[in-house]
Amino acid sequence: MARDRWSDEIPIKFGPASNGEILVPPSTPLQREAHRRILAEADGLARRLGTTRRQFLSTVCGSALSLTVLAACSKEEQAARPGSTTSTSEPGGTFSLPPSSTTEPDAAAEVLTGTDPIIDVQTHVLDFDLSTAEPSRFFGSSFPQVDCGLDDARECFMAERFLEDLFIRSDTSAIVLSALPAYGAANPLTLEHMVQTRALVTALCGDERVFLQGQGAPHVGDVDAALAAMDVAMADHPDLVAWKVYTHNPDGFFLDDHDPDRPPLGTDFIRRAVDGGVPVVAVHKGLSGNHPAASPIDIGPAAVRHPDCSFLVYHSGLETNVAEGPFDPEAPNEGVDRLVASLRDAGVEPGANVYAELGSTWRFLMSRPDQAAHVLGKLLVACGPDNILWGTDSIWYGSPQDQIEAFRAFEITEAFQERHGYPALTAETKAKILGANAARLHGIDLGGIECAFTSEELRAARETVPTRHITLGPTERAEIVTHLASHGAW
Numbered sequence: 001m002a003r004d005r006w007s008d009e010i011p012i013k014f015g016p017a018s019n020g021e022i023l024v025p026p027s028t029p030l031q032r033e034a035h036r037r038i039l040a041e042a043d044g045l046a047r048r049l050g051t052t053r054r055q056f057l058s059t060v061c062g063s064a065l066s067l068t069v070l071a072a073c074s075k076e077e078q079a080a081r082p083g084s085t086t087s088t089s090e091p092g093g094t095f096s097l098p099p100s101s102t103t104e105p106d107a108a109a110e111v112l113t114g115t116d117p118i119i120d121v122q123t124h125v126l127d128f129d130l131s132t133a134e135p136s137r138f139f140g141s142s143f144p145q146v147d148c149g150l151d152d153a154r155e156c157f158m159a160e161r162f163l164e165d166l167f168i169r170s171d172t173s174a175i176v177l178s179a180l181p182a183y184g185a186a187n188p189l190t191l192e193h194m195v196q197t198r199a200l201v202t203a204l205c206g207d208e209r210v211f212l213q214g215q216g217a218p219h220v221g222d223v224d225a226a227l228a229a230m231d232v233a234m235a236d237h238p239d240l241v242a243w244k245v246y247t248h249n250p251d252g253f254f255l256d257d258h259d260p261d262r263p264p265l266g267t268d269f270i271r272r273a274v275d276g277g278v279p280v281v282a283v284h285k286g287l288s289g290n291h292p293a294a295s296p297i298d299i300g301p302a303a304v305r306h307p308d309c310s311f312l313v314y315h316s317g318l319e320t321n322v323a324e325g326p327f328d329p330e331a332p333n334e335g336v337d338r339l340v341a342s343l344r345d346a347g348v349e350p351g352a353n354v355y356a357e358l359g360s361t362w363r364f365l366m367s368r369p370d371q372a373a374h375v376l377g378k379l380l381v382a383c384g385p386d387n388i389l390w391g392t393d394s395i396w397y398g399s400p401q402d403q404i405e406a407f408r409a410f411e412i413t414e415a416f417q418e419r420h421g422y423p424a425l426t427a428e429t430k431a432k433i434l435g436a437n438a439a440r441l442h443g444i445d446l447g448g449i450e451c452a453f454t455s456e457e458l459r460a461a462r463e464t465v466p467t468r469h470i471t472l473g474p475t476e477r478a479e480i481v482t483h484l485a486s487h488g489a490w
Contacts, residue, residue, distance in 0.1 A: 010038050011057050012066035012402045014367035019360050019396040021181070022287045024320050031367050034073040038066050045102060063405045064101035064108035071095040074369045092416035093373030095409040112405040116431040117173040117446045119438040120400065121282075122314060122359035122391030123166065124180060125197055126157035126188040157188075159197050162395045167201075167209075169399035173435065174444060178282065178314075178391075179215035179244035191215065191233060207448055212237065213282060216245035216273070218265040219253050227272050234276035241442040242280035242312060243273045252293025255283065255311075256301035262293065270306050279309045280441065286315040286335065287360060296339040300346025303354045310441060312389065313339060316356040316379060320364055324371040326420045327378050336375050340382045350384030355441060358433075359391030366406045373412045377422030385429045389438045407434070 015031055016024045039053070042065060046056040056062050071094045079089040101108035130152055148156035155161060166172045177194040180187065191214060198210035214233045218226045234240060247253055247266075255266035273281055288294030296317040303311050318324070322335035332341040339356065348354055356379045365372035379388050390407075392400035412425045423429070439446050 009057075010035060010042075010066050011063045012070065012366075012406055013397065014066075014070065014402075014406075017363070017397055019287070019393045022289070022320055022360075024364065028367070030073050030077050034066075034070045034367070037069045037073065041065060041069065041102075049103065060105055060108040060112055060405075061102055063112055063402070064097050067095035067406060067409050068097055068102060070367060071369065078370065090413060090415045091369055091373075092413055092420075093369035093371075093376075094411055094413055095369070095406065096411045097409055111409050114171070114408060114431075117435040117439070118171055118390060118404060119174045119176070119435045119442075119444060120166070120172050120392050120394065121176040121312070121357060121389050121438050121442075122178045123162075123175045123394045124178060124189060125159055125162040125193070125395060126154070127190070127193040127196075128154040128158065128188065130154060157395055159200055162197075163201060163204075165399040166394060167205075170401035171404055172400060174209040174211065176211045176213060176241060176438075176442070178213050181246040181249040181284070183215075183217055183220050183250075187215075191237065195237070209448075211241045211442060211444065212239065213242045213244040214240050214278065216243040216269055216281070218245075218269045219247075219251045219263065223263075223265065223268070227268060230269075230272050231276060234278055238277070240278045241444075242282045243269075243278055244282045244284075244314075245269065246284045246294075247298075248284070248288055248291040248294035252291065254293060254298040254302075255281070256298040256305060258298060258301065266298070266302060267305075270302065270309050274306065274309050280312060281309060282312040282314055282357070284314045285339065286317040286319055288319070290319055290321075290334060297342050299339060299354055300342035300344075300348050303343075303348050303352065304346050307353060310353045310355060312355045312357055312441070314357045314359060314391070315361050316358065316375065318361045318364065318375065324365075324368075324374045324378075326374060327382075336378055340378050343382050350382060351386050354383060355387045355389055355437070356383045357389045357391045359393035360396075362407060363393065363397055363403055366403065366410070369410070372410065373416050373422070374420070376410075376425060377412055377416065377420060380423050380425075380429070381421065385423070385432055386437055386440075388433045389441065390434045404434070 015035065016027050018024050042053045042056055042062065045065065046053045049056060074091050074094065078091045097111050098107050101111065148161070150156055166175060177189070177197060180189050182188065191212065194212045198212065201210045202208060214230065214237070216230065220226060230243070247255065251263070253262045253265045255270065257264040257266045270281060273279060285294055285296040285299065296313055299311055299313055317336045317339040319335045322333050324333065324335055327337050327340050329344070332338060343354060361375065362372070365375055392403050394400045397403070408430065410425065412422050416422055417424060435446065438444065
């Protein structure tokens with residue numbers, strides 16, 4: 001019998017969850033305590049407001065309560081750390097909401113809602129033939145998606161559910177469909193399916209809000225054939241906004257071709273993208289269990305060598321087994337610091353042709369506010385506020401609304417700004433990250449994706465939809481291990 005994941009779920013889904021590519025650590029004491037307090041306080045507030053706990057948690061006040069409790073627990077944890085002093089007891093990252101936000105919807109909405117366009121540059125939708133028997137192996141076949149409420153587990157990942165979660169259950173304005181590390185017949189997200197999904201959205205919305213990446217795979221099969229396939233894709237789809245590539249999967253290579261023991265594919269791949277008129281390479285870096293070819297150490301040299309190409313670094317080099325702190329030039333960590341060091345060593349300045357992306361990275365960090373402040377602070381310094389892009393890795397985490405709300409409320413504290421030289425995460429910077437930066441990079445007309453309703457109307461409509469605060473990716477360690485063991489290609 002499937003577990004009931006709905007009864008005790010909170011609107012900000014910060015517990016352990018995987019996108020199917022990584023083994024995330026188990027829940028932390030902070031996450032467990034925050035979850036306990038949120039449910040307990042929600043019970044009291046629901047009684048006070050004359051509603052049920054589930055109904056309360058489905059409102060914007062439920063989100064405000066979740067973030068307020070998470071911030072309080074983080075502050076208490078920081079103060080209780082050994083060696084903590086008055087000058088170090090303040091957390092580096094926090095969620096800032098007025099006290100009234102847990103009971104007054106307008107006060108919560110002032111922080112958690114907004115009118116600036118949101119462009120999610122990392123989303124995934126899967127395509128299956130439901131007339132056939134369910135296959136034993138597909139990306140997500142061992143996820144616990146039977147809990148999503150549909151009879152056929154494959155439907156949980158398909159266009160109807162995907163579009164509902166992205167465009168109804170979240171404030172997302174536009175999306176980029178991003179290729180998966182799956183090739184040939186095993187690929188459930190082909191360019192053709194992306195086109196079909198875009199056509200569906202265009203018919204529904206009457207505007208252009210779905211954009212497409214090509215799948216770059218010079219390391220799969222014959223190199224010449226793979227590069228020729230890029231030419232065909234660019235000719236058939238002149239509106240591609242980027243090429244997505246997984247340099248570590250299935251056989252590793254580097255974009256700067258620095259390793260003589262690996263195939264020299266980087267330059268040929270990049271030049272084919274640029275010469276074909278799609279000069280943006282979106283490359284998976286990080287979230288790999290420290291696979292050598294998933295390290296972003298090649299980004300800086302490749303960016304210098306190819307100034308006419310933009311490099312969008314998916315996941316920003318984060319590794320879930322690395323604790324993020326301030327950048328130490330003498331001893332960079334094995335996570336985001338690798339990207340920072342690569343840019344520094346190659347002389348790539350902020351605002352140049354390297355962009356950092358936050359898919360799965362923000363989802364993992366938002367329940368670790370100090371680490372989140374370090375990562376965002378380091379990226380703001382190294383890449384610049386104009387070169388960080390919003391992504392959520394949806395559909396693996398369900399609706400990304402919780403990620404959006406948490407980001408809107410998040411701040412890098414003044415203590416961290418002064419101590420580490422991080423800039424403030426202002427409303428202007430957040431608006432750039434959430435949408436404006438992607439619009440500039442991909443040539444998207446923000447005026448063409450304006451919503452035809454107010455944020456208040458959207459909020460009221462969303463509260464009439466049954467609550468579904470769930471993730472589709474695996475959340476239990478045993479589930480993740482089972483998936484990774486049975487899908488070694490990913």
